[in-house]
Amino acid sequence: MRVLVLSTDWNAFNETSAVTKRLRMQARTVERMDVLVPHGPKQLVQISGNASVRGFGLGRILGSLRTIAAGWRLQRPDVVSAQDPFFTGLIAWVIAWMRGSKLHLQIHTDLFDTQFTSHSPGNRLKLLLARSLLSQATSIRVVSKRIADSLKARGVKAPITVLPVFIDLENLKKAEPLDKRARYPNFKKIVLVVARLEKEKNVTASIRAFAEIAKADATAGLVVIGSGSERVSLENLAKELGVEKKVVFEGAQDPFPFYKAADLLLLTSSYEGFGMVLIEALAAGSPVVSYDVGLAREAGAIIATPESMPRVAIAVLSEGKRGKLTLDFPNEAEYRELWLADISLAVSGTESRTGEKESEMRPTVGYVGQGFIGKNYADELESRGYPVVRFSLEEPYRKNKDNIKDCDIVFIAVPTPTTPDGFSDAIVREAVALVGDGKVAVIKSTMLPGMTEAIQAQFPKKIVMHSPEFLREATAAYDAAHPDRNIIGICTETPEVHALGQKVISILPPAPFELVCSSVEAEFIKYAGNNWLYIKVVYINILYDLVRKLGGNYEHVRDAFAADPRMGRSHLDPIHASGHGGPPGRGAGGHCFIKDFAAFRAMYEKVLSEDSAGIEALSGMEQKNVKLLRDARKDLDLLEGVYGK
Incomplete structure (x- = not known):
């Protein structure tokens, strides 16, 4: 096969x-590959025995005409492949038409993203041209399923192959991390941006977000890798925001060592088709907080909006978790085979059906409650193709109340408040009553041990289970899609009910640890985690005061403490922002910690009333935390809800 x-x-x-390496890999699978760069320099480079790269040094217009002439003189190619469906695609179409070759278009950008079309009048003209060329293409290659779905939704008929850009992950693994202490002695934490400094990359938003991050974490610094026309205006913005001493512009260079040293990467592009930077950063272990562009969601980035970006980033920095790439990418040999299959599709014009499976019937899932827990879990299920019926007291879901009874599995994520009058599961019971007889009700709300069994006894014709949720308010969408535990608690240990518990687990995203246990055990698992972190926060505040009182540097103690793998980096900053919102402050706040610890302490007093020392220990922790929160004026509304004024 001959490919132009x-x-x-x-x-x-x-x-x-990396571009030339990729072209060499592709050339090894075909008889001949000629690469023409219409506006490239006047050069002819032989990159392998059967492949060359040529430019004409004549600019875009004259270079395009020379490209068409060169395409006419070359031995007839079987396929003409264009790197974009715009002007380059138009030239490819002309050559393919003249030579009777197949037209293959590559798409690296989400063309129909409103951010792309609103970026400039030129992009709107590009979209019009792309629509025309897409209708003429024999086959199309895109870099993400997101783009493929977008094209199919708009009626594109040509076969579409999804093939990500090749990333040399093996070479990334070999890269040595930057010595950040030597290079940036004033920064304890590195926030990284890797991007061309051009308008569409929206680095302005990253710098504005960092200015807010710096208010919460004075040890953080921003390192910007990349060059472009916006550099001066970005430097001026850093001065305007008062963070110029905390922002370093490093210019364009190899980002691999920076990925490995970074504590966080921000990606705020207006639009992306792929997002190579976030893939590389996640593969290197750097956590990524990103707008919902390109492959960010699928690859393992934590998705944020422009409004939530600073709050989410602060939470990630505080916790100290590393990033993880959740997509599999082909190695060099696999990439060559996939590329050849894609380019061969342009010749045959027929999609391969090998390995396709009949889609299985999926259960209809109901979700009662659309707060941050219910909404993010329901969004995740819908993203994987499950039919989801949502009901809550807020619009637009109120109308779905009567439809819940027809759902096969109903998750319930409604409030279980702890007030001065005690713990209440009344709203949960109202929600379970909506579930159809013979259907499965899975309570996600926090429940005191024994309460799921009591609800099962009240509704014997339904199968009631408890599945604790482990979402952090600031990163709820990411946590819903990437659980570290899936726990299903059942009320009766029979083969039938146990099988239903496994069925519920089967529709959840896979987790490293999965367990079907008793509902009481599942209820305790939730309290065990929340209360341990509550106690950890209170203890850290006590330690912080003592270290400072005796003239020590708490950051040194904290970093050494966190280096012990038994301890972990999370919840070691005594002054931190609550997931509930508001300025940073001291104490264990947020929707869950305050109410759950109060409910647990009250339950302990009732069940183990003879253990005065245990009750005193829990009460002391609770009183200390309430004082920390009140002194910091943090989450006062949540305190009032639990303890009264």
């Missing part, structure tokens, strides 16, 4: 670049 590729990337002339 029209490229826009000048890195194709650099024999050591």
Whole structure:
């Protein structure tokens, strides 16, 4: 097979670049590959025995005409492949038409994203041209399923292959991390941005977010890797926001060592088709907080909106967790095979059906409650194709109340408040009553041990279970899609009920630890985690005061403490922002910690009333935390809800 590729990337002339390496891999699978760069420099580079890269040094217009002429003189290609469906695609279409070749279009950008079309009038003209060329293409290659779905939704008929850009993950693993202490002695934590400094990359938003991050964490610094026309205006913005001493512009260079040293990467592009930066950063272990662009959601980035970006980033920095790439990418040999299959599709024009499976019937899932817990779990299930019926007292879901009884599995995520009058599960019982007889009700709300069994006894014709949730308010969407535990608590240990518990687990995203246990055990698992972290926060505040009183540096103690793998980095900053919102302060706040510890302490007093020392220990912790919160004026509304004024 002979392939003519029209490229826009000048890195194709650099024999050591990742682009040239990728072209060599592709050329090894075909008889001949010619790469023309219409607006490239006047060079002819032989990149392998059967592949060359050529530019004409004549600019975009004259270079395009020379490209068409060169395409006419070359031995007839079987396929003409264009790197974009815009002007380069138009040139490819002309050559394919003249030579009777197949037209193959590559798409690296989400064309129909409103951010793309609103970016400039030029992008709107590009979209019009792309619509026309897409209708002429024999086959199309895109870099993400998101783009493929977008094209199919708009009636594109040509076969579409999803093939991510090749990333040399093995080379990334070998990269040595930057010595950040030597290079940035004033920064304890590195927030990283890697991007071309151009308008569409929206680095302005990253700098504005960092200014808020710096208010909560004075030890953080921002490192910007990349060059472009916006650098001066970005430097001026850092000065305007008062963070110029905390922002370092490093210019364009190899980002691999920076990924491995970073505590967090921010990605605030207006639009992306793929997002190579976030893939590389996650593969290197750097956590990523990103707008919902490209492959961010699927790859394992924590998704944030412009409004929530600073709050989410602060929470990630405080916890100290590393990033993890959740997508599998092909190695070099696999990539060559996939690329050849894609380019061969342009010749055959027929999609391979090998390995397709009949879609299984999926249960209809109900979700009662659309607060931050219910909404994020329901969104995650819908994203994987499950039919979801949502009901809550808020619009637009009120109308679905009567439809809940028809759902096969109903998750319940409604408030279980602890007030001065005690713990209440009344709202949960009202929600369970909506579930159809013979259907499964899975309570996600926090329940005191024994309460799920009591609800099962009240509703014997339904199968009631408890599945504790482990979402953090600031990163709830990410946590819902990437659980570390799936726990299902059942009320009766019979083969039938146990099988239903496994069925519920089967519709959840896979987790490293999964367990079907008794409902009482599941209820305790939730309290065990929340109360331990509550106690950890209170203890850390006590330690912080003592270290400072005796003239020590708490940060040194904290970092050494966190280096012990038994301890973990989370919840070691005594002054931190609550997931509930508001300025940073001291104490264990948020929707869960305050009410859950109060309910647990009250239950302990009732069940083990003879253990005066245990009751005193729990009460002392509770009183200390209430004082910390009140002194900091943090989450006062939540305190009032639990303890009264």
